[in-house]
Amino acid sequence: MSITPLMPVYPRCGVRPVRGDHCHLIDEDGTRYLDFASGIAVNLLGHSHEGLIEAIQQQAATLMHVSNLYGSPQGEKLAQQLVDATFADTVFFTNSGAEAVEAAIKAARAYHQYEGDTTRFELITFANAFHGRTMATISASNQEKMHHGFSPLLGGFKYAEFDNLDSAKALMGPNTAGFLVEPIQGEGGIRPASDGFMQGLRALADEHDLMLVLDEVQCGVARTGKMYAHEHYGIEPDILATAKGIGGGFPLGACLATEKAARGMTFGTHGSTYGGNPLGMAAGSAVMDAVANEEFLASVAEKGERLRSRLEQFIGNYPDLFELVRGKGLMLGIKMKVESRPFFVHLRENHQLLTVAAGDNTLRVLPPLVIGDAEIEEFFQKLSDGAASYTIPESA
Numbered sequence: 222m223s224i225t226p227l228m229p230v231y232p233r234c235g236v237r238p239v240r241g242d243h244c245h246l247i248d249e250d251g252t253r254y255l256d257f258a259s260g261i262a263v264n265l266l267g268h269s270h271e272g273l274i275e276a277i278q279q280q281a282a283t284l285m286h287v288s289n290l291y292g293s294p295q296g297e298k299l300a301q302q303l304v305d306a307t308f309a310d311t312v313f314f315t316n317s318g319a320e321a322v323e324a325a326i327k328a329a330r331a332y333h334q335y336e337g338d339t340t341r342f343e344l345i346t347f348a349n350a351f352h353g354r355t356m357a358t359i360s361a362s363n364q365e366k367m368h369h370g371f372s373p374l375l376g377g378f379k380y381a382e383f384d385n386l387d388s389a390k391a392l393m394g395p396n397t398a399g400f401l402v403e404p405i406q407g408e409g410g411i412r413p414a415s416d417g418f419m420q421g422l423r424a425l426a427d428e429h430d431l432m433l434v435l436d437e438v439q440c441g442v443a444r445t446g447k448m449y450a451h452e453h454y455g456i457e458p459d460i461l462a463t464a465k466g467i468g469g470g471f472p473l474g475a476c477l478a479t480e481k482a483a484r485g486m487t488f489g490t491h492g493s494t495y496g497g498n499p500l501g502m503a504a505g506s507a508v509m510d511a512v513a514n515e516e517f518l519a520s521v522a523e524k525g526e527r528l529r530s531r532l533e534q535f536i537g538n539y540p541d542l543f544e545l546v547r548g549k550g551l552m553l554g555i556k557m558k559v560e561s562r563p564f565f566v567h568l569r570e571n572h573q574l575l576t577v578a579a580g581d582n583t584l585r586v587l588p589p590l591v592i593g594d595a596e597i598e599e600f601f602q603k604l605s606d607g608a609a610s611y612t613i614p615e616s617a
């Protein structure tokens with residue numbers, strides 16, 4: 222038998238972390254890595270946040286799980302925190318980002334279909350989007366590499382060009398139920414949508430009674446210096462999927478909606494065994510306690526500005542390697558002029574700096590939101606050493 226017990230769907234690298242220490246990871250043989258990947262925008266409080274650890278430990282010892290058949294003081298608390306901090310009136314909890322997007326897709330369809338209008342089922346989505354790995358969420362993306370081997374896809378999705386309002390308009394028709402979009406594409410290469418595009422989608426949705434559904438699984442939860450990224454654009458969605466950072470490392474997601482948008486999500490229409498269990502709620506509440514305040518959000522915005530302007534200066538020293546820096550807050554991408562993946566491996570293998578590769582030859586810089594001056598200094602030290610010692614491989 223040659224298949225590994227761990228199903229080999231990931232090309233895992235040689236780093237095998239066994240311990241976290243604030244903004245560092247320590248692997249099996251004791252090597253320390255600076256973690257500017259944060260489990261792909263998950264560990265927003267780093268790896269040693271006392272409030273989060275204590276909340277999980279206490280809740281685990283008190284009551285870990287009960288069914289959604291019972292009342293949930295823990296869920297009511299976190300739902301209220303999210304409602305207070307956002308556009309939303311109501312929240313459905315999930316265990317992952319894909320499930321949050323699934324719930325959002327269902328809510329958008331149900332908005333039209335709750336009174337029997339079954340003609341409106343189509344969501345217009347955008348090229349190079351990433352919405353997760355379930356059947357519906359891969360169908361919502363035009364990325365063929367995620368489709369191969371899994372046909373038939375689910376119907377009901379049409380793909381427009383990202384950040385191109387005319388392209389979205391051209392796909393609208395009698396079956397359109399709404400738009401599903403990442404305000405800042407994550408896997409696609411840290412590509413922020415323009416103001417005109419986001420505001421245009423909002424206007425189209427208002428005009429045609431469509432649902433504007435945002436996938437903020439990666440860009441949400443204080444990552445960009447706002448609680449949710451759409452706040453940068455001065456618009457509000459009808460429905461929003463959040464996950465990744467919301468549990469700070471505990472598997473947690475949520476679908477947020479306005480009262481109007483959730484009108485189809487009535488008793489018995491949706492559910493999840495684990496979704497919203499007391500342990501997950503304790504983790505989410507601890508994260509919200511830490512991040513959902515002006516002071517914390519301002520600190521993220523400030524650190525983001527600082528990191529970005531230093532990065533912009535830095536890339537000027539290596540005009541053959543780097544093209545530009547983009548993103549918002551502490552969700553930054555360095556677009557490279559050469560293949561980004563070998564450079565990302567070089568930083569990890571030779572300089573113990575963890576980042577994340579992304580589409581469009583972009584290197585994702587996603588540090589924990591709790592980084593301080595010391596981590597920023599260490600990052601630039603490793604990055605400049607890494608750039609200085611890099612030789613572009615033949616194939617790149």
Ligand SMILES: *Cc1c(COP(=O)(O)O)cnc(C)c1O
Pocket residue numbers: 316317318319320322351352353354403407408436437438439440464465
């Ligand atoms: C990661 C991600 C998802 C999927 O989240 P999972 O927890 O892996 O299911 C969906 N949308 C976006 C934008 C993401 O970055």
